[in-house]
Amino acid sequence: MGNPISGERSAACARISKFYNRAAWIDGRAEEQLEQVAGWPGMTAVAGFPDLHPGRFGPVGAAFLADRIWPQLVGPDIGCGMALFRLDLPRRRLKLDKAARRLAVLEDGADLHQALAALDAAGLTGLIGPEALGTIGGGNHFCEVQVVGEVMDHTRTDLQKDDLCLLVHSGSRGRGAGIFQGLDDSWKQGFAAESDAAARYLALHDAATRWARVNRALIASSASEALGSEARLICDTVHNHVVPHSDSWLHRKGAACPEGGLVPLAGSREAPSYLLEVPDTVSEALGSVSHGAGRKYDRSSMHGRIRKTRSDLAALTHTRFGGRVICGDRDLLLEEAGQAYKDPEQVLQNLEGFGIANAVARLLPLVTFKTMGGAA
DNA sequence: ATGTTC
Numbered sequence: 465m466g467n468p469i470s471g472e473r474s475a476a477c478a479r480i481s482k483f484y485n486r487a488a489w490i491d492g493r494a495e496e497q498l499e500q501v502a503g504w505p506g507m508t509a510v511a512g513f514p515d516l517h518p519g520r521f522g523p524v525g526a527a528f529l530a531d532r533i534w535p536q537l538v539g540p541d542i543g544c545g546m547a548l549f550r551l552d553l554p555r556r557r558l559k560l561d562k563a564a565r566r567l568a569v570l571e572d573g574a575d576l577h578q579a580l581a582a583l584d585a586a587g588l589t590g591l592i593g594p595e596a597l598g599t600i601g602g603g604n605h606f607c608e609v610q611v612v613g614e615v616m617d618h619t620r621t622d623l624q625k626d627d628l629c630l631l632v633h634s635g636s637r638g639r640g641a642g643i644f645q646g647l648d649d650s651w652k653q654g655f656a657a658e659s660d661a662a663a664r665y666l667a668l669h670d671a672a673t674r675w676a677r678v679n680r681a682l683i684a685s686s687a688s689e690a691l692g693s694e695a696r697l698i699c700d701t702v703h704n705h706v707v708p709h710s711d712s713w714l715h716r717k718g719a720a721c722p723e724g725g726l727v728p729l730a731g732s733r734e735a736p737s738y739l740l741e742v743p744d745t746v747s748e749a750l751g752s753v754s755h756g757a758g759r760k761y762d763r764s765s766m767h768g769r770i771r772k773t774r775s776d777l778a779a780l781t782h783t784r785f786g787g788r789v790i791c792g793d794r795d796l797l798l799e800e801a802g803q804a805y806k807d808p809e810q811v812l813q814n815l816e817g818f819g820i821a822n823a824v825a826r827l828l829p830l831v832t833f834k835t836m837g838g839a840a
Numbered sequence: 841a842t843g844t845t846c
Contacts, residue, residue, distance in 0.1 A: 544841075601841075602844080604841090605841085635841070637841085637843090638843060640842085644841085645842085
């Protein structure tokens with residue numbers, strides 16, 4: 465593996481670099497999307513990562529460099545990302561069922577005073593309100609208590625085996641979706657970088673991205689307080705955004721932007737997550753890396769893959785690691801089952817094989833909090 | 841993804 469597998473399909477098509485090999489599980493429709501987007505006007509480089517899977521407006525698990533701004537390549541959940549924290553709590557003091565019950569406070573969101581103070585500290589007062597701040601949301605979002613199973617690289621972390629961590633995956637909730645839906649039709653051809661439309665979008669996008677980061681911090685704060693602990697940030701990495709990059713615009717869709725050279729790779733409730741270090745030495749990767757295992761099966765097909773008897777559904781709330789899953793929404797419970805996701809070990813193997821990431825620590829899921837309610 | 845989707 466050494467170099468990314470790249471191909472130039474036509475003069476008008478951006479260079480496509482694929483950071484996965486034949487051993488990776490890649491849906492053919494996602495590759496078609498990758499190739500389609502590479503042909504969009506002004507597209508200069510595209511990178512596909514091993515968590516690649518089909519999305520609504522384009523593939524997820526990819527980064528796109530263009531001379532203009534394409535809001536659909538960021539998608540509705542502007543600023544969505546993953547934040548990893550170390551919990552100041554010995555593993556022996558974590559009782560899974562008790563912890564699972566206590567995490568129900570996440571349903572309420574952040575305390576209003578705390579939310580307003582956090583928004584103010586982020587310079588968002590007057591730009592964006594506190595509503596829904598501190599809530600996880602739906603879909604693939606979660607707040608998960610994890611235990612360090614192994615540290616592979618002690619030079620990049622002070623985490624130790626058996627330390628507890630918190631991995632928070634959430635975004636800008638209704639904010640990003642509102643910004644995206646509020647755009648007029650001109651976005652379909654992309655926004656010229658110097659246009660007023662681009663400036664308006666970017667101002668809203670940047671505020672939503674900062675709000676999402678505050679959201680993840682407040683989720684971690686509520687969760688750690690509920691567990692009688694404190695959370696110390698290790699890294700917070702955005703995977704849906706557009707930012708300036710070498711005189712162009714870099715769009716990340718389900719592709720993580722490392723922070724301090726680190727990024728969490730989310731596995732699933734039935735598989736390990738990883739803390740990765742990203743050397744950023746392969747320019748074709750566009751400063752990006754996989755954000756997780758990536759979906760293997762889409763949501764609707766999961767309804768046909770898992771039986772919906774009471775015992776089958778109950779089995780989904782306990783994992784092979786002895787972990788707990790809190791998800792009162794039955795549809796979401798099976799749509800997000802571990803088997804809906806690719807094998808993160810395989811994703812990691814590809815990332816390491818192409819030299820774009822190295823495992824620092826392996827993290828095992830203990831309590832995956834999704835939502836209390838929504839049961840049909 | 842979504843103060844949601846009859």
